[in-house]
Amino acid sequence: MKKILVANRGEIAIRVMKTAQKMGIKTVAVFSKADRDAPHVKYADEAVCIGEAPSNQSYLRGDKIIEVAKSLQVDAIHPGYGFLSENASFSELCETHNIIFIGPKPKAIKIMGSKLAAKEAVKAYNIPMVPGVEKAITDVNKAKAIATDIGFPILIKASAGGGGKGMRIVEKASDLESQMNRAISEATSAFGDGSVFIEKYVASPRHIEIQVMADSYGNVIHFFERECSIQRRHQKVVEEAPSSILTEELRNDMGQAAIRVAKACDYLGAGTVEFLLDADHNFYFLEMNTRLQVEHPVSELISGVDLVELQIKIARGEPLNITQEDLSINGHALELRVYAEDPMNDFLPSVGTLEVYKVPKGKGIRVDNGFEEDMEIPIYYDPMLAKLITYGKTREEAIELMIQAIENYQIKGVQSTLAFGKFVCEHEAFRSGNFDTHFVKNYYSPSILEEQIKDESKLAALIALNQYIKDQKTLRLPN
The missing domain is CATH 3.30.1490.20 (ATP-grasp fold, A domain)
Structure with missing residues (x-):
């Protein structure tokens, strides 16, 4: 495998390209006219415009992407997540043109793409169901x-x-x-x-998912769990690994259930099996996402494994080079999805220009980023700017580092979910681990966040005033 086309945009395109580069593989970016100056276009070895701004005229045009791949002698296509990543027809199209699709086979995508077909497939594998x-x-x-x-x-x-x-x-x-x-x-x-x-309906559930990886030789392993219960509109905003409430026994049971789900559809590559966990710690199969997840970095940090590298190795026919026994949880990782959304206005997308855009840096801080200062936020795509990930020896350390990183993340020109992320990290329910998927409904309101921001602004003004008075006194001191 000498050349990979990344059929995506933004932070995930760059994320995949970084690993490909590390492996000595050339990369091709595809882009819409709206993304002509985007960082992923500059990062790739080659880049080709595939259409107008709307995704149905660009990133969803599988035929155009295949055309580019063939013209540039591409060996494989990595779909990232979203767009064509769970499109069985696109996976089939790649096969037809002898291009490797870095993901599962069409059969698995079809089965798991339908919640009813998925339930039917796993029924014989002793998987707990709602x-x-x-x-x-x-x-x-x-x-x-x-x-x-x-x-x-x-x-x-x-x-x-x-x-x-x-x-x-x-x-x-x-x-x-x-x-x-x-x-x-x-x-x-x-x-x-x-x-x-x-x-x-499972009342007060936690949303727990298991990262799995399967090769073409029948080996399937899991990379432990991710806690994804902090959501707005049924979509995740804050994720962490490991979960604060799973025992070793429950972790093992859920991990083995996830492996059985993967085997039920002859799975290949990276996938995520999602479960609901009720108040009595009973878990139930929810669905399987047949792709890399947005939140995969937290699993990478606690396991020390580059999941994209494993995806590529499996796609080129290599067996898994690690076993379940080789894996253990080290430390704790937290991820905040930094969306261009207004948490004061029902998390509606916020469009505009990134007048100021500076990401935090430092030990234990990782930013998977897809934007630069002075860029416009396109209205055509998901409004995620970046993923802010922190890693510490303990959950408490990862949370404190996240608060610090949020404070050092500078965004002006659009609203973002940074303030909401800080609200979550400082809330007692989250810090104690005593929360579920109703966290936003139970604890969050724009007025609470507004009050918190006002208090912080007052404190910052007082500190600045105090420093000014000190400076003036210093200036008045005689020589």
Whole structure:
């Protein structure tokens, strides 16, 4: 493998290219017209424009990406995450053109891309599942009978989706019909597939996921868990590894369950098996993401393994060179997704120019970044600017370092999630480890954050005034 095309943009494109470069592999960037001056374009050995700004005219054009790959004699394509990373047709297209797709085979992507097909696939592998129906349902009366049987509250979920789309919590039978119609409509609009299913709603859950890696020789290992319970709109914002509440026994049980899920679909490469953990520490299979996750750096830091390097080695046919026994958890890592979003306004995207953009540096601080000062934030893509990751010997150390790093991260011109990240890290529920996926609903409001920022501004002004008075006294001292 001498040349890899990275079919993505921003921080993940650079992240993949760094490892490829380290391995002596040349890189090709593809970019839209909106990203012409983006850092990932400059970082690659070669770069080709593939279309207009909207992703359906550029980053989602698998045919154009294959065309570029063939013209530049590319051996493999790394899809990153998002865009074409979980597109079975694109994986097949790569195979057709004898280009290695650095990811799972189309069959695994198809199975795990449908929550219903995934449940069916893992059923025979003794994987704990949330009680519910395992077939798509559209009949409201039938849905009511099922919901009454498993007991309210229930969750209506889109089979084809993720990111909270097509998902509705229903507390009582009288709300079922309207919520079901909304879920079907939303799922049809977002995924072109209105299939929904019903399962028991797990109250106060934690969102725990297991990083797995599988080679083409039947070896599957896991890299422990990530805690992903701090979310807004069902999407993660703060992640950490390891989780503060898993015992060694539970960690092992969940790890082995994740390995069985991977085996259930003949998995290849890096993947993540997601679980819900209830208040009694029972865990249930949620879904499998058939790609590298945004939050993979925290697993890399606690395991000491470059997961992208392993992905590439597996894709070129090498067996895993480490066993489960070789792996252990060392220290603690925390990640904040730095989005150009306004936490004061329901986390809506914030567009504009990065008038000031300076990332923090120092021991234990890692920034996977995709932007530079004076860049415009394009409205066409996910608004994530970077991932801020901190690593310490203990969870407490990683949290304190994160607060310090947030304070040293300078962004002006757009709103960002930095202040929200600091709010999380300073909150007693998070620091104690006693939190769940309802953290934002239970503890956060824009007014609380606004008050906190005002207090910090007052304190900073007082410190500055005190320093000014001291300086004036010094200046007045006689020679």
